[in-house]
Amino acid sequence: MIGCRLDQHYRAPPMNCSDWLAFGRTRSLEQELYMHVVPAQSLKTSAEGKGKDRSVQNSLDSQSILVKSTSDMHSQKTPRNGLTCKMVLQAVGKVLRKSKTKPNGKKAPAEEKKHYLEPEYTKVRVVDFDLKHLVALPTREIDLNEWLASNTTTFFNLINLHYSTISEFCTGDTCQAMTACNTIYYWYDERGKKTKCTAPQYIDLVMTFVQKLVTDEEIFPTKYGKDFPNSFESLVKKVCRYLFHVLAHIYWAHFKETVALDLQGHLNTLYAHFIVFVREFNLIDPKETCIMDDLSEVLCAPLPPHPHNHVTER
Secondary structure, eight states, X not given: OOOOOOOOOOXXXXXXXXXXXXHHHHSOOOOOSOOOOSOOOOOOOOOOOOSOOXXXXXXXXXXXXXXXXXXXXXXXXXXXXXOOHHHHHHHHHHHHHHTTBOTXXXXXXXXXXXXXXXXXXXXXXXXXXXXXXXXXXXXXXXXXXXXXXXXXXXXXXXXXXXXXXXXXXXXXXXXXXXEETTEEEOEEOTTOOEEOOOHHHHHHHHHHHHHHHHTOTTTSOOSTTOOOOTTHHHHHHHHHHHXXXXXXXXXXXXXHHHHHXXXXXXXXXXXXXXXHHHHXXXXXXXXXXXXXXXXXXXXXXXOOOOSSOSSOOO
């Protein structure tokens, strides 16, 4: 399991609120678990001759050609592709009929049931207060970048910790691709090369990448007076996008194991907290998270107040 930031040089006093956040990011965190469409296939429509005998007559207009066929298809062919109007209409109809089928023409299998959406699981949380109050920038004394850095580092450690609880079930055999809701995620290296990885390989690349960033003093500074780089916000967005992929995969491929470990309440609370945070600061494109919108809408809705305490019974 990848740890959190371990810088030994703390900020010099006096400290304001932002400094204390940076100070907290240098210390060891006591981790708690709480807290495509079927790819478009180019349809090749070919006009195969069916033993047609054609007789051509030349009229006074040399550009006019009459095509005579012994079959029932009597129509003028386009000069470019030689397709009759009837063939074109048949091809269009074929495309429309195949829009709900696999490329091989077979009916697509019924969508896999999303067990994580069942009420008996979604109602289980660790906390029941409004998470918007938890992610909002507390005061004007706290720098926005410091707040983003503190929360991003925390989410990285918590998501990495939760994945470690089910990592033994996520192998190259059980998860041959990094999938979530019928979406396959590919890894892009620094040169932009696209690579298809198994889920454990992809997640290892993600955690290694994020660990390198959050421990880089030039990107996530913790020393007093050190400024954040101009590219900091874009890097935070990239980190959050990767972390979302990991959460989506856990729900899609390993929710049963999570339930078996009785950790669905922790996962639900962590996911809801993360989604509310990235929405608050527009850190992930909604098109990226739309595959989990059904879960997000359920989990981000505040629970009714509990009559006895703030812990939901499980």
